Amino acid sequence: MITIKNLHANIEDKAILKGLNLEVKAGEVHAIMGPNGAGKSTLASILAGKEDYEITEGSVSFDGEDLLEMETEDRAREGLFLAFQYPVEIPGVSNINFLRTAINEKREHLGEDPISAKDFMALVREKSKLVELDAKLASRSVNEGFSGGEKKRNEIFQMAMLEPKLAILDETDSGLDIDALRIVANGVNTLKSDNNATIVITHYQRLLDYIVPDFVHVLYDGRIVKSGPKELALELEEKGYDWIKEELVEA
Amino acid sequence: MATYTEDDLAKDLEGKEYEFGFTTDIESDKAPKGLNEDIIRFISAKKEEPEWMLEFRLDAYRTWLEMTEPEWAHVRYDKPDFQDITYYAAPKQSKKYESWDDVDPEMKETMSKLGISMEEQKRLTGVAVDFVMDSVSVATSFKAKLKELGIIFCSFSEAVQEYPELVQKYMGTVVPKQDNFYAALNSAVFTDGSFCYIPKGVRCPMELSTYFRINESGTGQFERTLVVADKGSYVSYLEGCTAPQRDENQLHAAVVELIALDDAEIKYSTVQNWFPGDKEGKGGVFNFVTKRGMCHTNSKISWTQVETGSAVTWKYPSCVLKGDNSIGEFYSVAVTNNFQQADTGTKMIHIGKNTKSTIISKGISAGQSQNSYRGLVQIHKNAENARNFSQCDSLLMTDRCGAHTFPYIECKNSTAKIEHEATTSKIGEDQIFYCLQRGIDEEKAISLIVNGYAKEVLNQLPMEFAVEAQKLLTISLEGSVG
Numbered sequence: 025m026i027t028i029k030n031l032h033a034n035i036e037d038k039a040i041l042k043g044l045n046l047e048v049k050a051g052e053v054h055a056i057m058g059p060n061g062a063g064k065s066t067l068a069s070i071l072a073g074k075e076d077y078e079i080t081e082g083s084v085s086f087d088g089e090d091l092l093e094m095e096t097e098d099r100a101r102e103g104l105f106l107a108f109q110y111p112v113e114i115p116g117v118s119n120i121n122f123l124r125t126a127i128n129e130k131r132e133h134l135g136e137d138p139i140s141a142k143d144f145m146a147l148v149r150e151k152s153k154l155v156e157l158d159a160k161l162a163s164r165s166v167n168e169g170f171s172g173g174e175k176k177r178n179e180i181f182q183m184a185m186l187e188p189k190l191a192i193l194d195e196t197d198s199g200l201d202i203d204a205l206r207i208v209a210n211g212v213n214t215l216k217s218d219n220n221a222t223i224v225i226t227h228y229q230r231l232l233d234y235i236v237p238d239f240v241h242v243l244y245d246g247r248i249v250k251s252g253p254k255e256l257a258l259e260l261e262e263k264g265y266d267w268i269k270e271e272l273v274e275a
Numbered sequence: 276m277a278t279y280t281e282d283d284l285a286k287d288l289e290g291k292e293y294e295f296g297f298t299t300d301i302e303s304d305k306a307p308k309g310l311n312e313d314i315i316r317f318i319s320a321k322k323e324e325p326e327w328m329l330e331f332r333l334d335a336y337r338t339w340l341e342m343t344e345p346e347w348a349h350v351r352y353d354k355p356d357f358q359d360i361t362y363y364a365a366p367k368q369s370k371k372y373e374s375w376d377d378v379d380p381e382m383k384e385t386m387s388k389l390g391i392s393m394e395e396q397k398r399l400t401g402v403a404v405d406f407v408m409d410s411v412s413v414a415t416s417f418k419a420k421l422k423e424l425g426i427i428f429c430s431f432s433e434a435v436q437e438y439p440e441l442v443q444k445y446m447g448t449v450v451p452k453q454d455n456f457y458a459a460l461n462s463a464v465f466t467d468g469s470f471c472y473i474p475k476g477v478r479c480p481m482e483l484s485t486y487f488r489i490n491e492s493g494t495g496q497f498e499r500t501l502v503v504a505d506k507g508s509y510v511s512y513l514e515g516c517t518a519p520q521r522d523e524n525q526l527h528a529a530v531v532e533l534i535a536l537d538d539a540e541i542k543y544s545t546v547q548n549w550f551p552g553d554k555e556g557k558g559g560v561f562n563f564v565t566k567r568g569m570c571h572t573n574s575k576i577s578w579t580q581v582e583t584g585s586a587v588t589w590k591y592p593s594c595v596l597k598g599d600n601s602i603g604e605f606y607s608v609a610v611t612n613n614f615q616q617a618d619t620g621t622k623m624i625h626i627g628k629n630t631k632s633t634i635i636s637k638g639i640s641a642g643q644s645q646n647s648y649r650g651l652v653q654i655h656k657n658a659e660n661a662r663n664f665s666q667c668d669s670l671l672m673t674d675r676c677g678a679h680t681f682p683y684i685e686c687k688n689s690t691a692k693i694e695h696e697a698t699t700s701k702i703g704e705d706q707i708f709y710c711l712q713r714g715i716d717e718e719k720a721i722s723l724i725v726n727g728y729a730k731e732v733l734n735q736l737p738m739e740f741a742v743e744a745q746k747l748l749t750i751s752l753e754g755s756v757g
Contacts, residue, residue, distance in 0.1 A: 044636060099712075100711065108709065108712075112709045114709070116730035122710075125719060
């Protein structure tokens with residue numbers, strides 16, 4: 025699905041990623057954990073195509089294509105989805121209108137006809153149930169006046185509507201109470217299939233009780249320094265990150 | 276995706292030459308350049324006007340000579356040379372058309388370039404269109420149907436000939452000929468425009484629509500519109516404009532007067548898309564317009580405008596809330612790009628008791644343009660329980676443009692309740708990135724964001740106009756984030 029090799033990236037001459045390697049295959053869920061400032065959100069932004077970063081070295085292949093050469097909107101249309109840590113508000117633009125535009129852009133890119141109003145509404149009904157999103161929220165302006173939890177649920181709702189190949193969840197658990205966390209995780213788990221993959225970026229092990237990863241990676245100082253099975257997350261929760269730093273020093 | 280630089284922006288804008296920049300070649304019957312009493316007599320004679328009309332013009336001209344051009348607006352421009360303007364030009368058409376089939380094919384082509392398919396519009400939307408090309412109305416449709424209801428919708432010249440008593444009774448009552456420099460000039464030299472009268476208790480069943488178009492190089496446009504809604508009547512009136520590309524500045528100084536008698540309602544909508552000048556700020560239309568409505572008891576006047584064109588705009592559609600319980604509304608979206616300058620807003624004059632007014636103004640500035648809102652809310656001493664709500668929002672697309680707000684409030688009655696809200700925001704790169712990440716390209720993203728921002732105003736427009744207005748906003752702002 026996605027292969028990241030020796031990725032180096034700077035922001036304003038400051039190195040953030042320093043040789044990151046990661047491979048995610050279809051059907052897998054990967055969790056990326058790490059202390060503050062390790063470069064977790066930077067990785068998500070770079071993969072999505074945010075322009076603030078300069079890639080100095082390395083390559084990213086997405087479904088056989090050179091991801092770094094693709095325009096931001098084409099990455100999305102090809103099936104890369106980022107659930108934002110801080111979803112923005114777009115006043116006056118209804119969620120419905122926004123999503124219909126997004127879906128039709130994607131369909132046009134793939135050479136398909138626009139979705140009919142009837143099919144679209146049926147899809148909205150089906151997918152909004154998945155994240156227990158009030159039908160009223162679907163017709164309100166994008167994220168405007170939404171609570172923190174509603175915004176995160178709306179991200180997963182959009183993900184459900186767009187059916188991405190690769191979903192990157194950037195700290196989707198931050199600011200969620202336990203019920204919202206369960207709803208969001210349930211949405212993600214339901215959407216999981218052999219044909220898609222998920223990268224879950226998180227600070228805490230808590231989310232991983234609900235979205236069980238196949239692999240856990242520790243991102244520290246711009247690189248993946250340790251990878252392991254899901255139990256690694258529990259170990260990190262218990263012992264923090266210091267022991268990994270110590271290991272690195274010893275090595 | 277590479278970083279979008281100022282050079283890219285410049286390149287993009289270069290490619291966006293004015294979409295409707297074409298000229299229709301119809302031989303015109305022009306007056307010599309310049310302005311004096313003889314020219315005014317020439318115009319009046321050409322239009323076979325009655326004596327009282329000529330007197331009105333001459334009186335206005337003599338007043339105008341004493342006046343000086345106003346300079347208080349937040350705009351800068353080279354003042355027009357009034358002796359270098361042709362004040363009368365009419366297409367050489369001996370008679371008006373019986374039906375659309377008889378219309379000059381060249382004119383039809385002009386209309387289709389404007390994106391107006393007359394037949395489609397008539398059939399699908401029931402819009403009656405009075406198409407004004409170079410000061411003379413070439414055709415008026417749906418007249419017969421309107422006539423059944425006693426509704427008069429015709430060119431101003433025709434009204435002077437056919438309904439002189441109505442014209443004499445109402446013309447100049449809302450915008451007196453000495454009102455301001457440009458209104459006086461218009462009163463002296465106006466060549467045509469539209470007239471509309473809705474009889475007592477009649478609800479006009481269709482949107483009345485007029486398309487204005489500046490066509491002859493160097494021709495000033497001095498249109499005059501008079502809409503009278505008699506007691507208990509209702510009308511929705513639309514005006515849309517677009518103009519061909521010109522090198523020299525063109526002056527437009529229109530006067531619009533609306534009169535809503537007791538219990539009447541007038542809804543007046545405009546989409547204005549005159550040539551704004553090129554990317555270096557060269558050329559473009561000067562739009563110095565006086566628009567005002569008079570509200571009698573229990574009546575309502577609602578102005579909705581979408582302004583995307585003109586190099587310089589100076590325009591304040593206003594309401595005089597003279598009658599008790601009358602209502603005035605102003606909904607505006609004003610877009611400026613490149614070197615455009617707009618100073619626009621409204622005046623709500625509360626005279627009657629329990630009068631209410633609402634002002635929603637949405638300014639969008641791009642390029643190096645300057646966009647100002649100027650509004651006056653005036654509560655007279657007898658206006659018990661007057662209410663006003665004003666909201667003035669500004670959206671900035673670049674770091675080089677300007678947005679300014681000049682609200683004036685004069686209140687002489689302590690029972691009044693006046694609210695004013697204002698916001699200024701810059702279009703967010705994070706908003707655009709969010710859209711891009713969902714597969715929506717930058718152009719569509721800007722269109723979504725801007726139309727969302729202007730939604731409260733666009734919602735006020737009749738459906739077919741709203742669609743046109745949305746397209747205009749998008750065209751006007753393509754590639755303009757920076």
